[in-house]
Amino acid sequence: MTLTNTTRRTFLTSAAALGAAGFFPGGVGMLRAQEGQVLNLRLDGDNSILDPGYMVGGTEIEAQKQCLPFLAEYVRDGDTFSWQPTAYVTRLEYVDDTHIEFELAPGLVWSGGHGTLKASDVAYSYARMKDSEWSGYFDALETVEVTGELTGTLVLNKPFAPFIMVTLCHGPGAIVCEAATEAAGGRFTTEFPAVCGPYTYSATPGQRAVFEKNPEWTGPAPGFDRVVCHVITEVQAAELAYEAGEIDCTELGPDSLARYSNEMPEGTAITTAGQLQYMWMGMNTQHPKLQDIRVRQAIQHAVDVDSILAGAFAGTSAKSHGIVCPGLLGARSDHGYSYDPAKARELMAESGVTGLELTLRTLNWQERLLTAQIIQANLAAIGITVNILPMESGPFWEMGMEEAGDTWQDLELWIMRFATVPDPYEATQWFVGDQVGVWNWERWTSEEFDSLYDQGLSETDTAKREAIYVRMQEIMDETGAYVWINHEPETYAHSTDIEVVAAPSGELNYHRFKPV
Amino acid sequence: MIIYLMKRLGLAAIVVMAVLLLLFSMLHMIPGNPAILALGTRATPEAIAEYTARMHLDEPVLTQFVYFLGSALQGDLGQDVFSNRAVVDIIGERIGFSLALICTGMGWAVLLGVPLGCLAAVRPGSWVDRVTGVFSVGMIAVPSFLVSIWALLLFSLELRWLPAIGAGEPGDFADQLSHLVLPAFAIGLGWVGYLARMVRASMLEVMGEPYIRSARAFGLTPRRVVLGYALRVAILPTITLIGMGFGGLISSAVFAEIIFARPGVGKMIFDAVSDRNFPIVQGGVLVATGFYILVVLMSDLLIAWLDPRVRSSL
Numbered sequence: 001m002t003l004t005n006t007t008r009r010t011f012l013t014s015a016a017a018l019g020a021a022g023f024f025p026g027g028v029g030m031l032r033a034q035e036g037q038v039l040n041l042r043l044d045g046d047n048s049i050l051d052p053g054y055m056v057g058g059t060e061i062e063a064q065k066q067c068l069p070f071l072a073e074y075v076r077d078g079d080t081f082s083w084q085p086t087a088y089v090t091r092l093e094y095v096d097d098t099h100i101e102f103e104l105a106p107g108l109v110w111s112g113g114h115g116t117l118k119a120s121d122v123a124y125s126y127a128r129m130k131d132s133e134w135s136g137y138f139d140a141l142e143t144v145e146v147t148g149e150l151t152g153t154l155v156l157n158k159p160f161a162p163f164i165m166v167t168l169c170h171g172p173g174a175i176v177c178e179a180a181t182e183a184a185g186g187r188f189t190t191e192f193p194a195v196c197g198p199y200t201y202s203a204t205p206g207q208r209a210v211f212e213k214n215p216e217w218t219g220p221a222p223g224f225d226r227v228v229c230h231v232i233t234e235v236q237a238a239e240l241a242y243e244a245g246e247i248d249c250t251e252l253g254p255d256s257l258a259r260y261s262n263e264m265p266e267g268t269a270i271t272t273a274g275q276l277q278y279m280w281m282g283m284n285t286q287h288p289k290l291q292d293i294r295v296r297q298a299i300q301h302a303v304d305v306d307s308i309l310a311g312a313f314a315g316t317s318a319k320s321h322g323i324v325c326p327g328l329l330g331a332r333s334d335h336g337y338s339y340d341p342a343k344a345r346e347l348m349a350e351s352g353v354t355g356l357e358l359t360l361r362t363l364n365w366q367e368r369l370l371t372a373q374i375i376q377a378n379l380a381a382i383g384i385t386v387n388i389l390p391m392e393s394g395p396f397w398e399m400g401m402e403e404a405g406d407t408w409q410d411l412e413l414w415i416m417r418f419a420t421v422p423d424p425y426e427a428t429q430w431f432v433g434d435q436v437g438v439w440n441w442e443r444w445t446s447e448e449f450d451s452l453y454d455q456g457l458s459e460t461d462t463a464k465r466e467a468i469y470v471r472m473q474e475i476m477d478e479t480g481a482y483v484w485i486n487h488e489p490e491t492y493a494h495s496t497d498i499e500v501v502a503a504p505s506g507e508l509n510y511h512r513f514k515p516v
Numbered sequence: 517m518i519i520y521l522m523k524r525l526g527l528a529a530i531v532v533m534a535v536l537l538l539l540f541s542m543l544h545m546i547p548g549n550p551a552i553l554a555l556g557t558r559a560t561p562e563a564i565a566e567y568t569a570r571m572h573l574d575e576p577v578l579t580q581f582v583y584f585l586g587s588a589l590q591g592d593l594g595q596d597v598f599s600n601r602a603v604v605d606i607i608g609e610r611i612g613f614s615l616a617l618i619c620t621g622m623g624w625a626v627l628l629g630v631p632l633g634c635l636a637a638v639r640p641g642s643w644v645d646r647v648t649g650v651f652s653v654g655m656i657a658v659p660s661f662l663v664s665i666w667a668l669l670l671f672s673l674e675l676r677w678l679p680a681i682g683a684g685e686p687g688d689f690a691d692q693l694s695h696l697v698l699p700a701f702a703i704g705l706g707w708v709g710y711l712a713r714m715v716r717a718s719m720l721e722v723m724g725e726p727y728i729r730s731a732r733a734f735g736l737t738p739r740r741v742v743l744g745y746a747l748r749v750a751i752l753p754t755i756t757l758i759g760m761g762f763g764g765l766i767s768s769a770v771f772a773e774i775i776f777a778r779p780g781v782g783k784m785i786f787d788a789v790s791d792r793n794f795p796i797v798q799g800g801v802l803v804a805t806g807f808y809i810l811v812v813l814m815s816d817l818l819i820a821w822l823d824p825r826v827r828s829s830l
Contacts, residue, residue: 045787048598054563056598133563189599205609206779207683230682232777233787237681241777244672244680394792 039498039513040247042238043229046205051188052125052174053132059209059229061171062507066211066227067195069117069175071102072168074422074503080327081274081422081504083169087219088117088196092168097159097460098142104150109216110177110194117175117196119144119152124178126154128186137172140457159458161465162423169503170421198222198511207231211510222511223499242493249494249508254367257491258314267497273490274504275318276325278427279417281360281375281483286443287412289358296480298347299413300337302382303375303483312370313486320484322473323418323427327504329462330424330469335484336477344382357385361399362415364390371415371485386413400441411441417488422504424469425456431476442481449475517820517827524816528809535805539798540584570595593802594795603799607781611803613683614780616692617772618765620700622758625707630747630754632708633715637750638742640720648712655709661771664702668775671698681777699772703765714757718750725749752819759815763808 047063049055055064065073069088074081085092091103108117123144130138140160145153156163167173180194181187192201199211199222211227230246232238235253242250243265252260252270260270283290283299290296309319321332348356360375362368369390376386391399398404400411420427430439432450437443449472456468476482490506501512551567568574571594572583587594593603632652636645672680684692722728723746731741770782781800788796820826 048596190601204686205606206613206784207686230777231779232681233783234774234777237775237777240668240673241681244668244676246680246682393790 037223037225037515039224039227039249039510041227041229041508041510042232042241042247042250043209044231044235044238044251045233046231047190047203047209049189050192050201052172052176053129053134054187054189055134055171057171058507061174061503062229062510063201063209063211064171064174065197065507065509066199066222066511067192067197067201067214069104069108069121069196070168070173071122071175072164072173073509074165074169076504081165083164088175092164095153098156100154100156100164102152102154105219106150107218108196109218110180110196111200111214111216112180112194114177114180114194117177118149119146120149121178122146122152122175124181125175128176128181129172134172137167137170141167159460161457161460162421162425166421166423166426170505171507199227223514224510227510227513239493248498249492249500251506252491252493254313254316254488256493257316257489260493261316265493267495268493269496271492271494271500271502273492273502273506274325274422275327275487275489276422276505277417277419277488277490278320278323278325279415279485279488280320280323281485282414282416282442283481284408284411284413284441284443285479285481287410289356289412292351292353293480294347294351295353295356297337298344298351298382299379299384300480300483301340301344301347302384303378304339305483305485306339307378308371308374309486311374312367313488316491317486317488320486322476322484323420323431324424324469324473325420325427325487328422328424329466330473332470332473336474341378341381348382348384354383355385356383357387358412359387359389359410360413360415361389361391361396361411363393363396368415375413375415375483400437400439402437408437408441408443414441415485416441419505424465425453428453428456428469428472442479444479444481446475446479520820521817524813528813531809532802532806535802536585536588537581539801540581542794542798567597588802593799596796597793598791603795606784606796607799607803610779610781610784613778614766614769614773614782615807616696617699617703617769617778617780618762620696621702621704621765621769621772622707622761623704624700625704625711626758629708629711630715630751632712633754634719634742634747636712636716637719637723637746638738645716648716652709652712655705656713658706660703660706660768661775663705664699664772664775667698667702683778695776695778699769699776699778702775703768703772706768707761707765710757710761711754714754715747715750718753719746722746722750748822752823755815755819755822759812762811766804766808 043059045059047060050060050063052064052068055061070086071089071092072083073086075084088105088108089102090105091101093101095101102119102122104117104119104122106116109115110117123146126138126141126144129135130141140156140158140163142155142157145155147153154163177194177196184193190203190205195201195214196217198214198217198219200214201209201211203209208231209229211229213222213225230241232241232247235251236256238247238250239252239256241247257270260268264270281303283296285291285296305319309315309317318326321335324330324332358379360372362372369388372386372388376388379386395407399407399414402408418427418430429435431442432440432453433445433447436445452468452472452475456465456472459465459468490502492500492502492508494500497516499514499516501509503509551564551571551573572580575583591604593607595602596606632648636648639645668680671678678698679695682695684695719742728741728746731745736744766782769780770786772778773780773783774786781804785797785800785804788794788800
């Protein structure tokens with residue numbers, strides 16, 4: 001072997017070839033949506049399980065909404081959300097508190113020669129959901145009575161006010177093709193056994209999911225012929241891709257939202273899907289250091305949430321007053337304590353606790369760490385030393401679960417954020433008595449709270465329901481275990497050439513996007 | 517040479533076995549029920565039972581390791597926790613992208629770094645040497661993720677010459693190549709500096725050897741002396757460095773794959789760790805380890821083949 005292959009000439013030739021090949025297609029992928037009616041979007045990861053019964057959630061729900069039938073869909077009404085029947089039904093209505101009748105639109109066909117969409121598909125889909133990993137959404141459903149090829153009745157086992165909003169409009173409400181699903185073995189993962197919707201679906205793992213216009217679809221035509229969803233796991237990378245013109249719409253983080261709001265890039269608009277996330281700092285009421293409610297109340301009074309909103313979230317999120325998010329029934333405009341360092345010091349003095357040192361656990365995300373640092377400074381002002389413990393998502397999300405180890409015993413303070421659906425019941429379910437050691441990491445119980453939870457599920461009078469959820473949040477305030485922080489919005493930056501439609505919880509509904 | 521090869525393969529097998537043991541232990545060192553950790557708290561009792569049986573979690577640890585080892589040796593690295601797809605298939609879909617990125621990154625670094633090192637050594641103290649020295653140190657000092665972001669901002673956002681994300685359209689070679697340029701540039705830049713410094717140092721040492729003076733005295737052209745005599749010897753430690761450098765590039769590639777949203781084994785492992793998808797983590801780390809062992813082995817064999825002194829000592 002000789003080394004004369006690595007001559008300067010060889011190097012220059014190779015480098016030039018590589019460079020030319022690289023630069024030749026410059027501008028690839030930099031066309032905005034309306035050209036060729038292709039919409040380029042972001043997917044935050046591969047869709048692993050498209051089956052509504054076993055999905056992880058998130059973008060899998062986005063895929064289901066393009067390819068599978070739903071009986072109802074969200075519709076925005078100012079700052080609040082309600083529902084409307086989808087194009088798959090000609091009728092969907094409550095006939096009494098426990099019966100919802102539906103009639104499917106005629107002539108909608110499943111792909112792969114699996115025939116038309118029938119009421120029996122609805123019955124099959126929802127029966128299998130009751131045995132699935134998402135069965136909680138169908139606890140209130142007794143059965144689906146098929147009354148004709150296209151008609152049926154959803155029979156509830158008790159009045160359940162949010163059934164349509166929470167279950168039918170959301171991912172678990174997807175209807176699958178009975179024949180195709182059974183032929184696939186009763187479950188499916190990365191491919192739909194049959195589709196009946198505006199788009200067909202295909203995916204290249206790790207790269208993209210592609211939605212092509214479904215030639216068999218006879219319902220309302222989608223706004224774009226093709227939707228290409230590029231797998232971009234990091235939101236910052238997606239923002240750069242948007243700014244490079246390679247995708248037409250992306251979720252924005254708080255910093256970018258503030259930057260865009262201050263100086264909107266040309267041709268860009270912002271759409272807010274909803275504010276269905278609630279963040280708080282939790283306290284373990286059973287921990288020896290925090291068992292005295294005066295210490296917990298002192299912490300409530302010591303934390304300056306306005307500074308957190310300004311310093312960690314650039315003023316882009318709404319101040320929280322409880323677990324019920326803005327725009328939902330029971331959302332409050334105030335809560336049971338206020339920022340009052342003098343009162344906090346007074347409570348600490350009353351408790352007789354001195355030299356208190358606490359550990360604050362948080363996900364190692366930028367905003368959370370900034371939040372933790374502000375809390376650390378606030379609590380230092382009343383004599384509490386806070387050590388911040390940044391964590392990866394894996395151990396963080398199981399630290400309060402008794403079945404995942406013993407960490408729950410050491411939990412003191414933590415910053416937590418949950419996402420919810422457009423009804424207050426969902427957020428309250430995580431704090432009932434039997435959730436202690438599961439998701440109720442604050443570890444308190446209240447018979448009144450549990451009783452109100454049950455009442456809230458079945459109460460159909462709006463005013464009474466609102467009062468129930470307000471009272472439940474008051475009970476949470478009274479435990480002293482919560483410092484309410486904020487409700488982060490789900491915001492999207494997008495080209496002004498498109499109209500973006502997103503569910504309140506942030507899932508994009510591509511087939512309702514329109515070129516402007 | 518055959519005995520040497522056998523020894524090295526035996527050593528590689530021991531390393532692979534140790535990695536397998538480490539990967540297997542990983543699942544058992546984490547507190548809590550591995551099935552719940554993998555499937556999440558929403559999993560039904562049936563799903564947990566099915567996973568427990570499938571992963572042999574209800575059997576003694578030693579038995580589990582034997583199953584794991586047996587399956588791994590047969591090329592079965594298990595199934596993705598979520599999609600139930602074979603881990604081997606998932607890795608197969610991504611490994612080509614990682615290999616393309618790592619090889620291109622190291623390739624251009626070799627093509628630029630080695631000549632730069634030669635030029636600097638041939639004219640020590642000249643402006644070429646000084647400029648090369650400054651730039652080499654600069655290139656080494658800047659982390660690849662910073663280069664990635666800088667390159668993305670300049671070439672994709674500002675100039676719009678090159679695409680920012682993805683790996684290009686399947687089947688469109690030119691498009692795929694254009695998507696490779698920036699990430700390969702980013703992960704290779706530091707290695708240009710390393711290689712230039714290494715080749716320069718080796719060359720300076722070799723250029724002072726008596727046989728080089730003899731070659732010059734015989735009237736050989738400077739080009740022939742440098743390329744035919746000096747570089748042939750000076751390149752040997754660089755080959756070792758390149759072999760080991762592939763290990764570093766595997767980790768650099770993770771950042772590049774995340775920043776440029778490219779598919780690849782590094783990003784796959786990163787995502788799987790976040791999702792606690794242990795079969796994917798195990799499979800990905802095993803493949804990355806195997807690749808590294810293979811490259812180091814190849815570099816050692818190459819040196820043995822190029823250098824008669826090494827060959828004769830085997």
